[in-house]
Every structure is written in structure tokens, then in C-alpha cells.
Amino acid sequence: xxxxxxxxxxxxxxxxxxxxxxxxxxxxxxxxxxxxxxxxxxxxxxxxxxxxxxxxxxxxxxxxxxxxxxxxxxxxxxxxxxxxxxxxxxxxxxxxxxxxxxxxxxxxxxxxxxxxxxxxxxxxxxxxxxxxxxxxxxxxxxxxxxxxxxxxxxxxxxxxxxxxxxxxxxxxxxxxxxxxxxxxxxxxxxxxxxxxxxxxxxxxxxxxxxxxxxxxxxxxxxxxxxxxxxxxxxxxxxxxxxxxxxxxxxxxxxxxxxxxxxxxxxxxxxxxxxxxxxxxxxxxxxxxxx
Amino acid sequence: xxxxxxxxxxxxxxxxxxxxxxxxxxxxxxxxxxxxxxxxxxxxxxxxxxxxxxxxxxxxxxxxxxxxxxxxxxxxxxxxxxxxxxxxxxxxxxxxxxxxxxxxxxxxxxxxxxxxxxxxxxxxxxxxxxxxxxxxxxxxxxxxxxxxxxxxxxxxxxxxxxxxxxxxxxxxxxxxxxxxxxxxxxxxxx
Numbered sequence: 001x002x003x004x005x006x007x008x009x010x011x012x013x014x015x016x017x018x019x020x021x022x023x024x025x026x027x028x029x030x031x032x033x034x035x036x037x038x039x040x041x042x043x044x045x046x047x048x049x050x051x052x053x054x055x056x057x058x059x060x061x062x063x064x065x066x067x068x069x070x071x072x073x074x075x076x077x078x079x080x081x082x083x084x085x086x087x088x089x090x091x092x093x094x095x096x097x098x099x100x101x102x103x104x105x106x107x108x109x110x111x112x113x114x115x116x117x118x119x120x121x122x123x124x125x126x127x128x129x130x131x132x133x134x135x136x137x138x139x140x141x142x143x144x145x146x147x148x149x150x151x152x153x154x155x156x157x158x159x160x161x162x163x164x165x166x167x168x169x170x171x172x173x174x175x176x177x178x179x180x181x182x183x184x185x186x187x188x189x190x191x192x193x194x195x196x197x198x199x200x201x202x203x204x205x206x207x208x209x210x211x212x213x214x215x216x217x218x219x220x221x222x223x224x225x226x227x228x229x230x231x232x233x234x235x236x237x238x239x240x241x242x243x244x245x246x247x248x249x250x251x252x253x254x255x256x257x258x259x260x261x262x263x264x265x266x267x268x269x270x271x272x273x274x275x276x277x278x279x280x281x282x283x284x285x286x287x288x289x290x
Numbered sequence: 291x292x293x294x295x296x297x298x299x300x301x302x303x304x305x306x307x308x309x310x311x312x313x314x315x316x317x318x319x320x321x322x323x324x325x326x327x328x329x330x331x332x333x334x335x336x337x338x339x340x341x342x343x344x345x346x347x348x349x350x351x352x353x354x355x356x357x358x359x360x361x362x363x364x365x366x367x368x369x370x371x372x373x374x375x376x377x378x379x380x381x382x383x384x385x386x387x388x389x390x391x392x393x394x395x396x397x398x399x400x401x402x403x404x405x406x407x408x409x410x411x412x413x414x415x416x417x418x419x420x421x422x423x424x425x426x427x428x429x430x431x432x433x434x435x436x437x438x439x440x441x442x443x444x445x446x447x448x449x450x451x452x453x454x455x456x457x458x459x460x461x462x463x464x465x466x467x468x469x470x471x472x473x474x475x476x477x478x479x480x
Binding site for chain 2: 151153159
């Protein structure tokens with residue numbers, strides 16, 4: 001059928017002459033042939049129905065605990081989802097479970113693209129971001145989802161990160177200068193700026209700190225890989241002039257030296273950073289000039 | 291997106307409170323500061339019967355915090371070369387030192403307890419064992435010793451900053467395991 005594209009306005013006024021519910025086929029006595037693509041197309045009767053794909057059912061076992069019934073111990077609850085209807089990432093599954101099966105499931109989430117760090121949790125034994133973790137095949141058994149290890153649980157998958165943030169504040173994560181401000185930018189060479197690569201990208205998701213057994217046993221006094229990585233980020237910044245004071249703050253048994261190079265941190269970082277290496281650099285600096 | 295500052299200033303000038311607005315000691319103090327963010331929708335209950343002071347809120351939070359469980363850790367964390375070898379290092383270290391201390395104490399106490407822990411007696415007793423038992427005892431001592439030695443060197447290398455990326459950790463890890471196996475076999479057959 002030859003079709004001529006007609007301006008949508010004309011289409012609308014023309015369709016008022018015929019019922020708007022019927023597929024629009026303007027008879028030639030009124031106007032020229034109209035392209036039906038201007039309106040939503042209706043499937044023709046002889047079109048074969050789309051074959052429904054066989055559902056791929058995946059079980060999710062999720063840690064649940066409700067602070068409204070604190071005497072009830074935390075438990076693992078199973079949820080089944082058809083992977084054909086679910087997005088590829090674990091966060092998609094969690095959102096679907098919350099929307100369609102159990103709306104009391106509680107978890108943090110925001111950007112859904114691995115940059116905010118909200119959805120950090122333990123999936124199949126590994127600390128990672130739910131929005132970046134692909135759901136494994138339905139043939140590989142249930143996926144177990146826990147909150148970040150050895151943290152106080154506020155509800156379901158939400159950890160209390162207050163102490164983590166306090167520790168981050170304690171290292172003074174901002175530029176400190178002794179020279180009076182000149183009103184001009186503090187310059188930095190390209191080589192010096194390169195030293196910050198692999199340090200500034202940290203999104204403070206707490207995956208690494210909560211993967212560190214040393215931090216599990218000593219979270220009150222040991223700063224943990226995330227905070228120490230940021231501590232090194234400021235130590236390594238050529239523009240910062242409070243290096244000695246920053247090093248002095250780490251000059252005790254617990255803040256830095258509880259690190260035993262277990263390296264779970266580098267293994268688990270969802271952004272591919274290496275806190276263990278940064279901590280080793282701090283230790284070297286402390287040893288050779290502290 | 292327009293700046294919020296002029297809008298805030300305008301409202302302050304008008305000295306109007308947005309509805310609904312909960313007045314607590316904290317909000318009154320904060321309103322004076324220029325960084326206070328005015329919220330035009332309530333984020334907590336506006337029922338005056340439910341009003342809670344800042345101190346009360348802290349007390350409630352403290353109560354809640356006392357009831358919170360600790361999320362599981364060792365029981366659920368995925369076995370990985372990183373922390374498995376690290377725990378093995380610590381375990382073998384404790385076993386080797388502990389064993390040495392125990393033997394030393396036993397040796398000191400042996401005259402008073404009637405034991406015979408001199409080298410000659412131990413060597414004779416060991417020689418009398420069947421071959422399988424001899425090899426077994428040697429393996430049980432040689433394996434932790436070799437692993438701890440090689441892993442110790444791995445730690446010293448790490449302290450220089452080398453091989454501290456993920457690839458290096460795994461490569462050195464498997465190397466240590468391989469060397470441990472070879473050394474154990476070597477020591478057992480000596």
C-alpha cells in the first residue's frame with residue numbers, strides 16, 4: 001500500500017471523522033492515504049502469538065531482621081523470581097522482590113550504576129554493590145544475600161555505618177594548608193596529580209572495611225582499609241601541608257597497624273581499587289621518615 | 291536549576307514558617323544558622339502528642355542500637371586465597387610457637403615430673419615407631435613449618451610494596467603453596 005506521510009495535526013483532525021478506536025484508515029475520498037505509523041499500530045489477527053519463554057526460576061535467600069520485633073532472631077527467607085522478567089543485576093532482583101513479592105524487604109539504593117555506594121552488601125559471600133553484581137545463572141543454586149559482615153544491622157540488609165563515617169571524619173579528609181590563602185589555585189604538576197589515581201575514586205561504600213577480618217575484630221580502634229586509603233590520598237597529595245600531623249595521628253598500635261596484609265580489601269573492592277597497597281605505602285612512609 | 295540561597299534568604303526575610311514545620315530545640319537553634327535547609331514537607335510526625343526532644347530521640351536510638359544483631363561474617367564470607375592463607379599463617383604460627391613453648395616448659399619440668407625429654411630418649415622413641423608413623427609425625431611438623439616460613443618471606447616481600455596487587459597476591463599465594471608442598475615432601479623424606 002502506498003503511503004504518504006501526513007502532518008500529525010491533519011491526522012488528528014481527520015481521525016475525528018472516524019472512530020478513534022478503530023485503526024485509522026482514512027478513505028481516499030477524504031484525504032490521501034495516510035501512513036498508519038503515525039498512530040500506535042494494532043497487531044493483525046493473523047500474527048502468530050509470541051512464544052512465551054520457559055521461565056528461569058532463581059531462588060534468592062535474603063537475610064531478614066525486623067527492629068520492630070527485635071526478640072525474633074534474624075532469619076534467611078527464600079524468594080523465587082523468573083529471571084526472564086528481571087533485570088540482570090542483583091539490585092534489579094531486590095527491587096522486583098520488594099515491588100511484587102514482599103514490600104517489607106528493606107535495603108539502601110540510589111544511583112543504580114555503581115557510583116554512590118548505597119547498595120553495598122554481601123552477595124554469595126562477597127562484599128560488592130548490588131547494582132553491579134550480575135545475577136548468576138538459575139542453575140547455580142540459590143543466591144545468598146547478607147548485609148555487610150560484622151556490622152550492626154538496622155533492618156534487613158541495612159548496616160549501621162555511623163562508626164565508619166566517624167572514622168572517616170577523624171582523618172580530616174580535606175586539604176590543609178599552612179601557607180595563607182593567596183586567592184589563587186594551588187598548583188599541582190601532572191606527575192603529582194597522577195599519584196592520586198587509584199585513591200580519589202573511592203566511593204566509601206564500606207565493602208573493603210567490612211571484608212577485613214582485622215576490622216571485624218577491632219572496628220572500634222582500627223580505622224579499616226577504606227579510611228586508611230583516604231588517609232593515604234591526603235598524605236600523597238602534594239598540595240597538602242599537614243603531612244607530619246597526619247602521620248602523627250597514625251602513630252599508635254591500633255589505627256594503622258592492625259592491618260596484617262590479609263588483602264581481602266583489594267579482592268572485594270567493586271571499583272577495582274587497592275587499599276592494601278595504599279596501607280603498605282603509609283607503613284613505608286611511617287617507617288622511613290616518621 | 292536555580293540556586294536555593296536567594297530563595298532561603300527571601301523566606302527568612304518574610305519570617306514565614308513553611309507548613310508543616312516541627313519546632314524542636316534543635317530546629318530552633320539550627321534555623322539561626324545560615325546553612326539550615328528548610329524542608330517544605332515533614333520528615334517526622336507532626337502530631338504534637340508524638341513530639342520528641344533531641345535528647346529523647348538520642349535515648350530512643352540508643353535503646354534501638356542495643357538490640358541490633360551483628361551481621362554474620364566468618365560463617366558466610368566466601369573462602370578466598372587472601373584470608374584463608376592469612377588465617378593459615380596465623381594458625382601455623384600459633385601452633386609452632388605454642389608447641390615450642392610447651393616443649394620448653396615440659397623440658398624444664400621433666401626432672402620434677404619424672405619425664406624423659408632428652409634428645410637421646412626422643413630419638414630412640416621415634417626410631418622405634420613404624421615407618422608410616424615416622425613419616426606421619428614428620429609431615430605434621432614439617433608442613434606448618436614450611437608453610438609459615440615461605441609465607442613469612444611473602445609477607446616480607448609485601449612490606450617492600452612489591453606484588454601487592456591482586457594478581458601478585460594470588461601468584462605469590464600459589465607459589466607459596468607449591469613450595470610448601472615440595473619442602474614438606476623434602477623434609478619428610480630426609
